[in-house]
Amino acid sequence: MxxxxxxxxxxxxxxxxxxxxxxxxxxxxxxxxxxxxxxxxxxxxxxxxxxxxxxxxxxxxxxxxxxxxxxxxxxxxxxxxxxxxxxxxxxxxxxxxxxxxxxNEERIFLKEIKKITEQALDTMPIKTREVFELSRHQYISGKDIARQMGISLKGVEYHITKALKVLTVNLKDYMVAS
Missing domain, CATH: 1.10.150 (DNA polymerase; domain 1)
Structure with missing residues (x-):
């Protein structure tokens, strides 16, 4: 107690x-x-x-x-x-x-959110992080990522989904419930 x-x-x-x-x-x-x-x-x-x-x-x-x-x-x-x-x-x-x-809580905590996102990305396997960054930060299409990295389109989708799950867990306190 x-x-x-x-x-x-x-x-x-x-x-x-x-x-x-x-x-x-x-x-x-x-x-x-x-x-x-x-x-x-x-x-x-x-x-x-x-x-x-x-x-x-x-x-x-x-x-x-x-x-x-x-x-x-x-x-x-x-x-x-x-x-x-x-x-x-x-x-x-x-x-x-x-x-x-x-x-807007997201704007107030933007620096904190960015830091948590970077830390979460650092914990991911290299290929998952690379696929996610190519997709979300460089806006490269799934087809182009697959071709560039030598993996299937399903593999690209798998890595993006995996990264999003990790980020969702790490950023749950910052997400607005709908």
Whole structure:
């Protein structure tokens, strides 16, 4: 039990401040940002107890984004029903919601994704990596790769599928569920 608590303490120490500032940049109220941060850290920790997260930071960002978005939407509904709003406040709230909706986690973590992709490619057999790079980085057709490497078209497809499976596993925390 103590090991789990220490793990949460480590998660808290590493991500709390940045998470709080990220949440506050959208909700602008310290107490609300702190609640969102605490909930998001707890959700991340609970998920880490269920499965290995390759990037807890990415998961945490998604949770904060969703919780902040829920809060802002609730605020808008509350204001529409209870408080008379002038158009400026409504416009500002809508702008915050729109900005949060437009966050692209892939762009934020592009450097990290590239690094993980390179590391995954380095673990692959040489032929699989070469086929994948020719196909995806140099945009060479399967037929041309087969001819160039002296393997069958099915062999090219096999190596690309194998590489994609490895990348899918390594990048699972960065993929958006549909």
């Amino acid at each position: 103590k090991q789990i608590v220490q793990h949460f303490d480590q998660l808290f120490k590493e991500y709390h401040q940045r998470s709080f500032l990220f949440a506050k940049s959208f909700v602008r109220i310290d107490a609300v940002a702190e609640d969102i941060t605490a909930d998001a850290l707890m959700a991340t920790w609970e998920r880490m107890q269920e499965e290995t997260l390759l990037s807890p930071r990415c998961f945490l960002l998604k949770v904060i984004k969703n919780k902040a978005l829920d809060y802002l939407k609730h605020q808008r509904i509350h204001r529409q029903l209870i408080e008379p709003l002038d158009s400026w406040n409504e416009w500002e709230l809508q702008l915050q919601i729109d900005n949060l909706n437009e966050i």
